[in-house]
Amino acid sequence: MAGHSRWANIKHKKGAADKRRSALFTKLVKEIYVAAKVGGPNPDSNPRLRLAVQNARGQSVPSDNINRAINKASGAGGESFSDVMYEAYGPGNVGIIIECTTDNLNRTIANLRTYFNKVEGSLATNGSLNFVFDQKGVFEFTMPEGMDEDTLTLELIDGGADEVEVDDTFVSTSCAREDFGSLSKKLDELGITPQKSGLQYVPKIFKQINKEDAAKFAKLIDNLDADDDVKTFYHNVEFSEEIAEILN
Numbered sequence: 001m002a003g004h005s006r007w008a009n010i011k012h013k014k015g016a017a018d019k020r021r022s023a024l025f026t027k028l029v030k031e032i033y034v035a036a037k038v039g040g041p042n043p044d045s046n047p048r049l050r051l052a053v054q055n056a057r058g059q060s061v062p063s064d065n066i067n068r069a070i071n072k073a074s075g076a077g078g079e080s081f082s083d084v085m086y087e088a089y090g091p092g093n094v095g096i097i098i099e100c101t102t103d104n105l106n107r108t109i110a111n112l113r114t115y116f117n118k119v120e121g122s123l124a125t126n127g128s129l130n131f132v133f134d135q136k137g138v139f140e141f142t143m144p145e146g147m148d149e150d151t152l153t154l155e156l157i158d159g160g161a162d163e164v165e166v167d168d169t170f171v172s173t174s175c176a177r178e179d180f181g182s183l184s185k186k187l188d189e190l191g192i193t194p195q196k197s198g199l200q201y202v203p204k205i206f207k208q209i210n211k212e213d214a215a216k217f218a219k220l221i222d223n224l225d226a227d228d229d230v231k232t233f234y235h236n237v238e239f240s241e242e243i244a245e246i247l248n
Contacts, residue, residue, distance in 0.1 A: 023225055029069045031231065034081045034101055036073035051198060058140075058195030059245040079103045083231075086112060087129045090121040090220055092213035095132040095236045097201045102229040115223040119216035132236055137180035139187060141194040143169040152190075161188025173204060203236035212225040214243045 005224075031052045039046035043053055056066055082105065086098045102108040109123075114121055143166065144152070152171070153164045160179030165172045175183045177199060187194060209217060217237065224230050237243075 007059050020225055023228075024059060025061055025065070026228060027231060028059060028061050029065050030053070030228070031237060032066055032069040034083075035074045036070045037081070041070050041074045054194065055196055056200065058193070058197075071128060084108070084196060085126065087124045087126055088112070088116055088121060089124055090116065091216035092207065092209035092233070094121075094207050094213075094217065095129045095203075095205075096210065096211060096233060097122075097235075098224065098233040099231045100229045101231045104229075107229060108229040111227055111229065115220055115227075118223075119220045121220065132202055132203060132205050133234065135177050135199055136202045136204070137175040137177060137183055138172065138196075138198065138200040139174075139183065139194045140170070140172045140196040141187070141192050143171050144190065144192055147190075155186065156183065159183040201234040203234075205236060207236050207239035208238050208240065209243060211243070 017238055018130065025169035032049065035046060035052045039048055041049070043050040057063075076089050081103050084100050084105065085103065085110075086100065088096045091097050098112065100108050113123060143149075149166050152166075153161075156164050156173050160175045160182040161173045162176060162179075163174045173183070180199060184197065221233075221235075224233050
């Protein structure tokens with residue numbers, strides 16, 4: 001479930017895409033469960049749950065799955081999860097930040113070490129990638145009907161956006177971390193419901209990789225996507241058309 005935007009748009013063959021979608025649904029539902037368990041089942045008073053439900057709906061997770069996760073979290077007992085972040089270097093010295101939600105820290109760290117060792121990468125100390133990434137608010141949504149690109153851009157800037165990208169009908173906008181609430185409110189005022197939103201680690205420095213490292217990187221992201229403990233991850237790979245083909 002990579003932190004996707006213009007630097008992470010990679011198309012995959014249908015079989016791989018189906019597996020990724022199934023894994024994505026599992027991660028989205030898990031985040032709803034954890035958010036409800038930690039902060040209560042009411043999205044109106046639980047911002048983490050409200051965001052989790054919004055992101056799940058944006059990815060077409062069925063309402064039954066969403067409600068079942070909330071109801072399960074409302075019951076007594078159940079699993080206890082921790083949120084933890086790791087920093088790492090992948091093939092070609094690519095910077096990667098991995099956010100995990102786990103009920104077993106030993107299992108999670110052991111799996112991550114295995115994934116990175118297989119591709120000649122390694123885990124790093126937290127803070128190692130501060131110079132590579134900025135944490136920013138990111139919103140992705142469909143261009144609203146009846147509004148042109150210039151008008152939308154001005155409205156978003158008024159709400160705190162520092163970057164707006166429009167690709168046909170797809171819009172991605174970002175803001176400083178402290179402006180996340182303000183931009184979210186602006187989208188509400190405009191009647192826009194994002195398909196995806198949240199705080200993401202956005203690269204300040206991009207890294208190009210060769211064919212050999214790209215093949216290793218593809219294996220690495222497949223393993224991270226398939227791991228239930230991995231909530232999401234971010235990287236600073238800059239894709240040439242040639243490398244994007246390798247990752248297809």
